[in-house]
Amino acid sequence: MNVIDLSTEISGLQFSSPLMTASGTAGYGKEFLQAPCPSLGAFVTKGISLKPRKGNPPPRVCETSCGLLNAIGLENIGLEAFLNEILPFFSGENPPLIVNIFGESTQEIVEIASRLSKHQAVKALELNVSCPNVRAGGIAFGKDARILSALIRDVKSKASQPVWVKLTPSVNDIAVIAKAAEEAGADAITVANSYTGIAVDIEREEYCLGNITGGLTGPAIKPLSQYAVWQVVKEVRVPVIASGGCASARDALEYFLLGARAVQIGTMALVNPSIFDEILDGLEEFFKRRGIPSLNNWIGRLK
Amino acid sequence: MIRVSDTYDPLLNRPFSICYADSSHNTIAVVYQVVGKGTLMLSREKPGDSLAISHPLGRGFPVRQSERTMPILLGGGIGIAPLLSIFSTNRSFAEKARVFWGIRGKADFFDFKMVDESLSGLPLSLSSEDGTIGEKGTVLELFLARVHDIRDLNVAPIVYACGPTEMLRPLSRICHDQKIELYVSLETRMACGTGYCLGCSVPSSEGKYLRTCREGPVFNAASLSWEQIHECH
Secondary structure, three states: OOOOEOOEEEOOEEEOOOEEEOOOOOOOOOOHHHOOOOOOOEEEOOOEOOOOEOOOOOOOEEEEOOEEEEOOOOOEOHHHHHHHHHHHHOOOOOOOEEEEEOOOOHHHHHHHHHHHOOOOOEEEEEEEOOOOOOOOOOHHHHOOHHHHHHHHHHHHHHOOOOEEEEEOOOOOOHHHHHHHHHHHOOOEEEEOOOEEEEOEEOOOOEEOOOOOEEEEEOHHHHHHHHHHHHHHHHHOOOOEEEEOOOOOHHHHHHHHHHOOOEEEEOHHHHHOOOHHHHHHHHHHHHHHHHOOOEHHHOOOOOO | OEOOOOOOOOOOOEOOOOOEEEOOOOEEEOOOOOOOHHHHHHHOOOOOOOOOEOOOOOEOOOOOOOOOEEEEEEEEHHHHHHHOOHHHHOHHHHOOOEEEEEEOOHHHOOOHHHOOHHHOOOOEEEEEOOOOOOEEOOHHHHHHHHHHHHHHOOOEEEEEEEOOHHHHHHHHHHHHHOOOEEEEEOOOOOOOOOOOOOOOEEEEOOOOEEEOOOOOEEEEHHHEOHHHOOOOO
């Protein structure tokens, strides 16, 4: 066996690799893809809102045991600048572009979706209804199945591309939310986002983050995210994209075994820029050793 | 950024400034103080050990070629380390420098020639808060006592500073009032070091955020909003 097939299909799109950037950890792509990254199946942008956002006051990051607590606050350049400055960069040479979008109102999100739907370079939209770090926008939509369903229907009616929905794990039952998203028309579900947390400084008697609360990511959350993936794959038939603390080929293999069709890597790519190459090599090596011809033969084998 | 461990705890790479670079020997020197878990692990490395490093990142101190320019290095504690880098980026410019260094006490002192032989014998004005070495007082007091003499030399001083925010904030006011150009090297909590995570942002005087890792760590002091900049803990 010479070539292992590591491609994966999600919402009618074929990806040469099952590895993606996690939104917010690799910018908009223009800088990140200066050096070609063939091991990347898709590039998922930082969340884009209709208008630029300034973000939260510092300190915005705090290291915790095996994890990173962040409260960036969805700082981004806004849709207009994204369309003018970033989109022209994405051509055939680059990995498929997935644009992560969010907003404070249904109207705002629908407008972003409808304007992006005109652009062929945008292969799918990832709807962020799960950022824990801003009061209005995002997570409010992701915690209520009814509100989320209505939002997804509205976005789907305007979007020409597949719509992926990135869920928050900070809910009572993520399977219920995922099922509602699927029924409303979500083409894939990203499981999950960061977990809300706090870090405290006893010397200064102060919170470590300017925003007080932040989202926990990194290896610390992997078992929690795997639990969320496990719950969701049992409930929905649309593809599940895993996101949460993936740091190695082994971690990715675990997620695939649970039934995820792709894995997003965020925090660990901040630490190790060559992680995508290393994980893809690791997957190939593992499948060769085990005599498994393709990733598809491995996905969801753990019932 | 230096990877201090192969495990997930500590998770992040650590940002350090380059103190000295020797292109003929392909070496860099980093001077650091053990303050936490990461620096403690780093201090346990032995000669000959290898470390994953991504460098150089961000922007360093700008160099002025004008004859009249006099660089003034103003370091608080371990903040002296990045300032010395101008001796390896532009030696002839740096030769004209006056060096002011303030430390808490004798225990914080190190001889610059430990970094590189060529750094011995610099014109150093030293102060310590407890008076155990150099003049008793802060580096700002030391600088203020000399600034008029420097003015009298009919030179254009340009100050390069690094140290705690409680030193940099009043310094920015002093330099603003005296119309002296000031560049500061900032320290912030940092995750990626490459501009993607937006974790190390500091407030600018224009009401925006600037990334310490990309637009900095060296900033023109006038471009920052000092009342909103806090100590890095």
